Amino acid sequence: MSMIENPILRGFYPDPSILRVKDNYYIATSTFEWFPGVRIYHSKDLKHWQFINSPLTRVSQLDMDGNVNSGGVWAPCLSYCNGLYYLIYTDVKSWHGAYKDTHNYLVTAEEITGPWSDPVYLNSSGFDPSLFHDTDGRKWLTNVVWDYRPENHSFGGILLQEYSEKEQKLVGGVKNIFKGTDIKLTEAPHIYKVNGYYYLLTAEGGTEYEHAATLARSKNIDGPYEVDDQYPLLTSAGRDDLPLQKAGHGSLVETQEGEWYLAHLCGRPLKDKYCTLGRETALQRCEWTNDGWLRLSHGGNAPSLHVKGLDVPEQPFEALPEKDNFDKPELRSEWNSLRIPAEPSWLSLTERPGYLRLKGMESLSSLHRQSLIARRQQAFHVEAETSVDFHPETFQQMAGLIFYYDTVDHVYLNITEREGLGKCIGIIQTKHGEYYELLERYIEIPEEPEVRLKAVVENEWLQLYYTLAQNEEKWKKIGNQIDVRHMSDDSAPHVRFTGTFIGMCCQDLSGGKIPADFDYFIYKEQTD
Known part of the structure; x- marks a missing residue:
């Protein structure tokens, strides 16, 4: 077993x-x-x-x-x-x-x-x-x-x-x-x-x-x-020592052999009780008492990190490759869009084969039509990397690597255009709805080469990087480490319900739908 x-x-x-x-x-x-x-x-x-x-x-x-x-x-x-x-x-x-x-x-x-x-x-x-x-x-x-x-x-x-x-x-x-x-x-x-x-x-x-x-x-x-x-039946309340917090909201299933399991949501907090990964799904084994009530098999009502499984052969699945080269006509299953379907009016995997093309739409505060594709952050230590070909003509046009909770909490490593600099790169942080630019001055970059962007997350800290070198590991740190605990259910003045996503986006506030072409995306989880 x-x-x-x-x-x-x-x-x-x-x-x-x-x-x-x-x-x-x-x-x-x-x-x-x-x-x-x-x-x-x-x-x-x-x-x-x-x-x-x-x-x-x-x-x-x-x-x-x-x-x-x-x-x-x-x-x-x-x-x-x-x-x-x-x-x-x-x-x-x-x-x-x-x-x-x-x-x-x-x-x-x-x-x-x-x-x-x-x-x-x-x-x-x-x-x-x-x-x-x-x-x-x-x-x-x-x-x-x-x-x-x-x-x-x-x-x-x-x-x-x-x-x-x-x-x-x-x-x-x-x-x-x-x-x-x-x-x-x-x-x-x-x-x-x-x-x-x-x-x-x-x-x-x-x-x-x-x-x-x-x-x-x-x-x-x-x-x-x-x-x-x-x-x-189940709770983590009052037990700060438990690795699985927020336990509740569940459903039951009976196995072929008459065993019972409870699937339920939970959260794994960083320090000060911030769950940046969002609410997750866990499983607890249960047993019926002689008088017809259900109990957790390991005793008590606290969720366990490890539970007994089924007496069947294990059937693991092959993990998705860490790198998505965007070489298929449809998005891989891990990608999600915000509120609207990923449709040809703003997203294409065929107009430039081998690239994901995003056509700039509304701002990161929009509840309507954002040109944004992202996947869940599923571990506390991750690296994300992409390469983008983008040629903005105004500060109203941006594209890059996004860490996104919702319209009021996100961090954006973006390429744009600024007067006196031309094409440049900077960092925007929106925290509790307040807009901040984290560099004193955007960094000027050449017009022609694709720009590679990278992010490294270690628990609550996010460090961003960029490079113009296409085939060498010559990454330059950009900005200081950023505390991303604000991208959690727990940081808001009112309750909310999602989690951190990592991905790519493009904005064109002028309405011109300028495209940004992303050559690949790497999502890599780090082991301790």
């Missing part, structure tokens, strides 16, 4: 929904404002996971143009019934202040790899929707109800309503089946039927350091639900 090391999905992979179909395991995770929507991973052994599909690839399924930071796809739920895969998700349009505009949809596919259907609209009463397929053939939707009224508590409980597959809509009455415990902030409902009980798994305590997972049960799907008197 192998040991599983957590997190199983490193970097920004929150809100896992785990599913088994025969001997295949799948996990779907939230993607928020990053496109395409939802990421699904596959495993045979629960230890090794490989990306296989992003179901929401079309604007008809997911239109996020203008969505707020940390809006978009929240908490997908993946399920399977009678030869059909079901994916439920929320497209969050706004969530700051009293209100939340949260639209819930359902898409289906005969194969996990798609094609996935256009969406069926469900409701907008709250978020974290989940679909339960009962043994009698009926289907039930649960979701958090958001109660904006000040005399209430915002998280208004878990709603239950029947879904008619024939009519493709919700039918019948709506019932609030669970208000949660004294931990409060009850969300992320999933229903399971085991030995005659309906079990309701929820997240509580908010998605930060008080996060938790709580289990309740009832003989009837609409309640009343009694809470396990040893709740919560």
Whole structure:
């Protein structure tokens, strides 16, 4: 029996929904404002996971143009019934202040790899929707109800309503089946039927350091639900010594052999509790007690870094090459765009073969049409490198290497044009929405050669480099080390939900869509 090391999905992979179909395991995770929507991973052994599909690839399924930071796809739920895969998700349009505009949809596919259907609209009463397929053939939707009224508590409980597959809509009455415990902030409902009980798994305590997972049960799907008197099932709250923090928001899966596992989100903080990698996915082995409650197999309710795996042969997957030469007609699976699809109007891998061409669009503060391609940072020690051919004519045109959390927190090693210098290179840091230029003066560079850009991250410190030498390691440091802890959920004045991405971008604020051509991109994780 192998040991599983957590997190199983490193970097920004929150809100896992785990599913088994025969001997295949799948996990779907939230993607928020990053496109395409939802990421699904596959495993045979629960230890090794490989990306296989992003179901929401079309604007008809997911239109996020203008969505707020940390809006978009929240908490997908993946399920399977009678030869059909079901994916439920929320497209969050706004969530700051009293209100939340949260639209819930359902898409289906005969194969996990798609094609996935256009969406069926469900409701907008709250978020974290989940679909339960009962043994009698009926289907039930649960979701958090958001109660904006000040005399209430915002998280208004878990709603239950029947879904008619024939009519493709919700039918019948709506019932609030669970208000949660004294931990409060009850969300992320999933229903399971085991030995005659309906079990309701929820997240509580908010998605930060008080996060938790709580289990309740009832003989009837609409309640009343009694809470396990040893709740919560899982939490890291009050245990600063644990390597996995923020444990909560989970889902359950039963193996072929009748074993149970809980997939849940977690965070691995740097000093002062900053999780720059975002919220990640971990796995805990569980067991049922004689009186019908679930417990973590290793005892207690704290997440473990190592858990017992399945008694099956390990099936590892080949890792992606560290270098992407952009020599295929489509982007590799690790790349994501912001809010909009990667389409020929602003991105091409064929106009200049062997290069990724990005045509400059809106600024790094735009919630609409940014020309930006990035991948998750998945380790605390990484190197990233690219080479860009770019010929700006005005300060309004920029291109380069980006470390990006959202529109208000990022670091940008950029090539641009400045009066008196011509083509030059500098560093922009946007921190909590404030704009800073980190060099006293941009550095003049020759017009012709491609410029190679590199970044080295060691925990919370980022050091940037550049060189004009195309075939030699003659890197020049540019600027001082930058503290990048501001690119985390934890640094903002209000809660937020993503993680650090690394990539390439191009802006043309003049509207001319000037192109930048990137020859390659290297992402390399360093081992201690």
